[in-house]
Amino acid sequence: MSTQPLSHLTVLDFTHHIAGPYCTKLLAGFGATVIKVERPHTGDAIRQRGPWLKNVSERRSVLFEWLNTSKKSITLDIKSPAAQGIVARLLNHAGVVVENFAPSTMPSVGFSYEVLRTMRPGLIMTSISNFGQTGPYRDFKADEIVEYALSGAMHLTGDAAREPLSPGPSITQYTAGMCAYIATLMSVFRGAATPEGDHIDISIHECALDNVEVSLAEFLHLGKVGRRNANEHTLVPWRLYPCHDGYAAVIGGPIRNWLSAAGMFEEPRILDQKYEHVAGRMEHREEFNELIQPWLRRTGKKDVYATGQARRLAFGYLASLADVAESPQHQAREFFGDVNCGSAGPVKMCGPPFRLSDSFFEQNRAPLLGEHNDEIYKGLLGFQAKELEAMRNEGVI
């Protein structure tokens, strides 16, 4: 079996909620040993958020199971005096720390980067927070909807006549998790040459701003302020349209393929010269949209998709999660796979977000709270059974 890309890394993971755990899920999946440090008794608050896995009597959060695959869990009260010594011993084995507490938390319990770096020279510490480690919003509270609103994206999402809409997915959290992964690996990459260490400041807010980079650039340089407009796109056709059994994404691109494909709509008027160029279709948007509807209304979504793609246009359709689960493309690529979730049995999950030809991503079930206390405290750090017992009794672990 080949080496995993990150199998040389051990990561001390003080994250919870979504952005931090997604970063460390990627690190763990690509081979890092990730030791998730959780509060005794309760652990990551996401453990208490439903929905729950179905085939098991105890509460196992679906979101937690997804975000924490391939990690080890230990419990530790980082506010306890004993935590200083324990973290120092853990840092003998871990060159990377990832945390997503409020910026004041780690320094207040004696774990600022400056302190941790004395315990582990060359330490890479990735701090993920709502608004970054500095600035007037530093200590502000946030949730997905708040980040989305302040990033400028929400103003552009939803119907023009209604209030702005936040997305179904936790898009700012996941974007920040990916950015934290990139930044951590950039520091690892640089550190291979000059191991000075880094304290990385990931602001979820700033990561989310990249998602609207074009609208920001167009304001900064053209003074243009966009407004939300449901699914409408500048180009025509370039959106969902109702079809026989749902919605099809009719995308008129690549632009150069439009002319040879337009016959699919079985509507001779659409071949009129005024619709040949996308500028003409934009000018006659409404009447053009009318002309393509009859064929769409008598054609199923998957047939619209296949017909458009066969003519080299990048069509799609509105997939339900059942459609996604049954997609022949996903099945051919074995995108979904079973992960054995212990007492919950095998649970199907998405595979990796990208595939390496010379290495691999691995997904094992998320840990139970403190599942690896013995392995880490006794096996790795050399604590005696009675010391562990005392730590447990004192509420340290």
Added chain:
Amino acid sequence: MGNRRLPMEGVRIVDLTHDWAGPHATRLLADYGAEVIKIEYVRRMDGMRGGRKEREAYNHHPRWKQINRNKLSVTLDLTNDSQRRIAENLIAHADVVVESSRPRVLDRWKLGFDRMQELKPDIILVSLSAFGQTGPDATYGGYGGGLEALSGVQVLTGYDAETRPPLRIKEIDVTNGVMGACAIMTALVYRTRTGRGQHVDVSQLEAMTSGLIGEHLLGFFDSGIQSPLRGNRHTEHAPSGCYRCAGDDKYVTLCVQTESQWVSLCQLIGHPDAALDPQFATPALRHAAHDAIDRMITHWTGGRTHEAAMACLQDRGIAAGAVLNAEEVANNVHLQARAFFAAARDGSPGNYPGPPFVLSGERPGIRRIGPRLGEHNDEVLGGMVGKLKEGEYRYGPEEIGTAFDIK
């Protein structure tokens, strides 16, 4: 730390990508110091260069300058044997090649991964195609508008069950680009350790589903239930929403995450009695009474500006954010304090959004805006690789075509 090297300095990337996702991936690497050489085809330029040629409009779009900043532009026709040899020469001196075409396109140029390995044994090729390199849909094309619908992301975004069709968030190209950068970094760290390159297959469809809605798929496989549309409400916390404020199209969002925040909210909006009311005593009960609570909140927000409402709420420890438009983001005090927006060092006018994260106190500056078409032909093709005559890569204005031309 000011004179430390940027983390990706010394890494050379040959960039064959176009439009948005691929170029965003290489922009992130370029922002942090990589030398990114974008190979452009003059007869059909990148779609982000637009459809107009008069007064070189293709060099002046703000979106172009943003997405392709910090990169070099060279023009090569990869269907032409002698020009392809120049590209091969670049690849032989590169660490990474990134491309975002349909799978067979590289083979058509005789530049498949096997050929690249002959040119550079430890080359990393990252392919960011719509559907991946294999499977029945591999040869299909995709843009954000089709892929967002196919991925399951769109079906989860809407106000309520009556929202027909569900709504787009339109940020998918960027998140796929960010995932592309994850792929590049993973392969680079692997190469440092093993000395081996590889071909990374990023299916944008999979990147979206796995990278943004993995928990929804897991939940669906486990229960057979698709997560319902929840508008601006939260699965757990209540209240959560987007509330009308004073002014044209102004709103504030908030999310009450704890019981003490609920008490603070009730006091702030002039309903201290609601904090003690047993019908609002838990998040589940507040979910059941969400419409009534929303009316109470809107009564309070309606008389305030969105930024004033946000300040009052945050002051009491409640998660809240004004719904900002692009202008308000650009003038935001917090982002200004963090020096997020900055001008490029090349002397070009105006500011750009900064690189998204800060390593050890340094947010890298923007070295240059997105390049003019072929701006670095002389520097790269005439200098770095050597032995190339000017005539081999010159083009005349009559040769330039846009992605919007119909012939």
